[in-house]
Amino acid sequence: MKVRVDVMLKTGVLDPQGEAVRHALGSLGFEGVEGVRQGKVIELDLAETDAAKAEATVTEMCEKLLANTVIESYAVEVLG
Amino acid sequence: MRAAVIVFPGSNCDRDMAVAFERAGADVTMVWHKDDHLPDGTDIVAVPGGFSFGDYLRCGAIAAKSPISRSLIAHAGRGGYVLGVCNGFQVLTETGLLPGALMRNADLKFLCKPVHLRVETADSAFTSGYAAGQEITVPVAHHDGNYQIDDATLDLLRAEDRIAFTYADNPNGSTADIAGVLSSNRRVLGMMPHPERAVDPAHGGTDGVAMFRSLTDTLVAA
Numbered sequence: 298m299k300v301r302v303d304v305m306l307k308t309g310v311l312d313p314q315g316e317a318v319r320h321a322l323g324s325l326g327f328e329g330v331e332g333v334r335q336g337k338v339i340e341l342d343l344a345e346t347d348a349a350k351a352e353a354t355v356t357e358m359c360e361k362l363l364a365n366t367v368i369e370s371y372a373v374e375v376l377g
Numbered sequence: 378m379r380a381a382v383i384v385f386p387g388s389n390c391d392r393d394m395a396v397a398f399e400r401a402g403a404d405v406t407m408v409w410h411k412d413d414h415l416p417d418g419t420d421i422v423a424v425p426g427g428f429s430f431g432d433y434l435r436c437g438a439i440a441a442k443s444p445i446s447r448s449l450i451a452h453a454g455r456g457g458y459v460l461g462v463c464n465g466f467q468v469l470t471e472t473g474l475l476p477g478a479l480m481r482n483a484d485l486k487f488l489c490k491p492v493h494l495r496v497e498t499a500d501s502a503f504t505s506g507y508a509a510g511q512e513i514t515v516p517v518a519h520h521d522g523n524y525q526i527d528d529a530t531l532d533l534l535r536a537e538d539r540i541a542f543t544y545a546d547n548p549n550g551s552t553a554d555i556a557g558v559l560s561s562n563r564r565v566l567g568m569m570p571h572p573e574r575a576v577d578p579a580h581g582g583t584d585g586v587a588m589f590r591s592l593t594d595t596l597v598a599a
Contacts, residue, residue: 362438
């Protein structure tokens, strides 16, 4: 079962990399880019076949390792 | 006084840390990250700088889950002393022993230079060899030293006098210029600058010596 995790900096946490990307887009002539936030995507391939259990397990993985919940939020999506 | 220096794959300041403690009179043991216990009688555990596990996932995140880190957390839980420098500070925030998180430097550049620090409190075994308000010069060498905490935690750190060092000229965007913080029992210190790289005239300065001396004095007396 494939599960996708999106990890993003929490709202309000300054994202220096996203801000650098925003500036670069501006210098390329893309106008009106008011904000860029950069995160990461983690794809997991699990032996688990029960979607609810897979989601619960990956949520625990996020809390323990995949995200730093001091500064990051995460979203778990079971892809099937 | 017995110091244990943890070595992760990718640590690169572990030997400097050992030398700094040895010169201050400590018995030093190097401890590999796969070891599941610290040497008997360990007074202080040092988590050195470097790029543990290649900074994969987040700086310090994988190291914080190493077998030795469980012993480190237990040591701190017993009231043991812990010093985390640079990557070691990142590891300590990832374990939850210290609040906050260290993010990419605000200007996105790797910084490697001497910086001026202000000693904010002399009330700890780490800083009792300095005077509060004293300015010292210690090098930084990091890409992810931008210390971030929320307002409530900042208020708490200030109320409890737990900000150990601040930058005189903030190089990385850290909240409130913070360069180093203490745990609530004042026995765990994490800091981005490298005191162990300022213990010999050949380093270009010796302002780090007072930290290792005061630790040794305090822990021998304990």
